[in-house]
Amino acid sequence: MKQVLTPRLRLLAAFVCGLIAPFAFAPYGLWPLMPLSLLGLLLLLKPEQSGFKLGFCYGLGWFGYGIHWVHVSMAEFGGMPLIVSLALMALLVAYLALYPAFSCWLANKWQGPRRLTFFLLWFPACWLLGEWLRSWVLTGFPWLQPGYSQIDSPLSTIAPVLGLYGVTWLVLLSAASAALILVNEGKVRWVACLTIALPLVLGLTFKGVSWTQAQDSLKVALVQGNVPLDIKWLPQHRAASLVMYQQETAAIDNADVIVWPESAIAALEYEVIDFLHDLDGQLLNKQQALITGVIAHDLQNNQYYNALITLGQQTEEAGASSAYYYENPNRYYKNHLLPIGEFVPFEQLLRPLAPFFNLPMSSFNRGDTMQQNLEVKGHQWLAAICYEIAFGELLRPQFTPETDAIITVSNDAWFGTSIGPQQHLEIAQMRALEFGRPVVRSTNTGVTAIIDRFGNIQQRAPEYQQLTLTDDVTPATGITPYQRFGLWPVALIVLLGLASGLVQRIRQRKLQPAAND
Template structure:
């Protein structure tokens, strides 16, 4: 089994985004290796055990970056932070182990193309479950590995990222079984032609039309360890204003987007720094969408309040008329689940103790409606779906990836955000503190991109699009239809196994 574990492990390491070398097709080694483990195992229990081990190692290698925020910005010494990726990887490994166990049982009762299709269906359902259970963490979405090849991800506009992952798994398992079953070979050829053919066809089509909006993406590259120090707040404000002025000299943006918590103070208050920002906006010709912490008094008499991670839109008159508060918070970073039972506090102490936002309506800038996603909200398809359903014509992702250092995480985060643009057929404007800031078109092509840990701005032009993708219309059905179909498939296989044992 060792070489099968290595196929799954190295397939994930080389297939998903990383700073050393990425070859997207290698990502197929993950489901291929896990399925092979299932077929070779002598029992479902052993298939789960070896699949779990392979999945744990694969996920740990892809999530090694978790050590950085926990050790550098949390309360944990490096040696105690070191196991964090493995702990999370072990949880994700259970999904992979379940896939291997299913393939072991299914392989005894189903064959050929049907077996391959069932594999893709179950994988897609497991990804949906992974993105939902315990607040969800769909970071290792298989389809995201293929974003460097835009032609390979166009089917996400029909079946979404989870459905596309299932299609890639069908292809991987078909390749594994093509020498055994003729129908598997035919299915592998069909799937390859479907993915590539539809992708190339869609990339040749003109992008949907709509009103143009010029945007400046501002990347301040503010040192995370000094960001919340009051002594450096003036420098931070001046840096973002200075970069925005340079962007205005080069072009005439209608909107400047500053990253998540770019303003490390309460912009809602009438303080000296807040007034500097408002005055700049009034005197310039550009509105500013910026990240900032915010609060709301819950009991004025006792001075009780709650905190929000906010994207505030400062209009040209210097007022904050609209804002969006992050609704899907990072557990153990932005809030503590099960706080009363756990012996430790938040893993990243500087992040804040936030509560989910109450409103998620798009923000209006000229003829555009901005569907805002803060930080890792961009990895959840349902949040972008919700924004577009409420009228968003442009997607915006503001983030602070400085937590992750020079690791795979910023690249993996960008890959996941790219899928949201394809799924919803929207331009996506992404502004981060330390990179990677980018403009992504509705076909998932990156039209402008910043470096990492650089101080720069990007002047981009996007279009406000009303047209909706097939996926947008089918997303609610797919969200329950895929798991239900997978459950029926599992039930069928389990029943066949039960009957076989009785004999």
């Protein structure tokens, strides 16, 4: 690639490399394509060409296909002309492409020959810095981080040790080592042959290691309501929806815990208080517990929350006849809200423009950053609503040694039959691996699934069907290294890589006067 490609062809090649990357993720699962995609980008990255443009073109391909499913919500439910929705989608893709553009721009600031230190320390550090920024700037959108693509690869066993970012680092190390082998000779090539084997060796070393201990299993039933979005929030449909969920639940006899999806009760909690009391009594009689999504309203402060509440749980405050009462503290309020979907920035300006900026229930308040786990059937459940499951560092502070399992609920009907819900499920698998806990995932239309503590999909339901998925869930105890140390090990790797670039820059400045003499 030294003299074959013109600058414009390099940009096109970078776009194609980015376009390959999404096929490493669910539902395709071709995990070797992620390091190969990054390898192609590394080979294209030359000092004489703009690293920013190259990374930007890579990002256009990566996110242009990888998150094209976002357009489904704009086109089908946003009430916008097609050209406007496509323009908004293009803006989102261009914004996300800025992060690989930044990483490549920074990588090209390296001075001097590009050998071991550049490939094995500097470039991975630059890329990880970009990924970290993407996870929190403007509330963050950490979708399609390279580590997620390795759920089915040998590298997945590193997730309980170093977390998602650690797996991403090993993907980068694999790509960088391969690039070293291709562009260097002699001892450098032999060192690269050793480092390219390191990720695989680490993966095999931790294969079969169980960081957490299994407890007695319990039976969990996940109700997939399959309620169409175009009628979900209509007041005239509310009764039919509640009856459907109640009937599905009444037919469940062999489950300890039942889970309904995000906002399964498409109403304010106080509006259906009688229904909740009746349902609570039925659950108590059958010695079952229910976790369900609902819209909570803090009457005192007039604030609204995307919430999970529990029913069928005996408490002293409620008395012997009922476990449920309004504003029972055994609940969870969503903290990380989705822009546009759950809150609208600059809402006075944007809401009048199109229905997309005025979706049902798009004026939520944030729940507290630190909240107690849900206590259900003697177990502690760490809760995450919708895309909160994509933020491991949001969940980690709320994780305690007593946390037994993770529950996540969602309504991915916004994205139709696209690849988005499959990617969402893959993200939940990573959280199971990181924390060594089973994940139960209840959704309106799919993908409803039960994931074991090793990140394997134990059971999954077909999409867009009204059904109940029932299986044993095995809670776990114990702490994984990732849960204990978080991002610190990877942060040290990044700092070491960035320091190598600084040292190289100082060294080159010292060499320049000597060369001029």
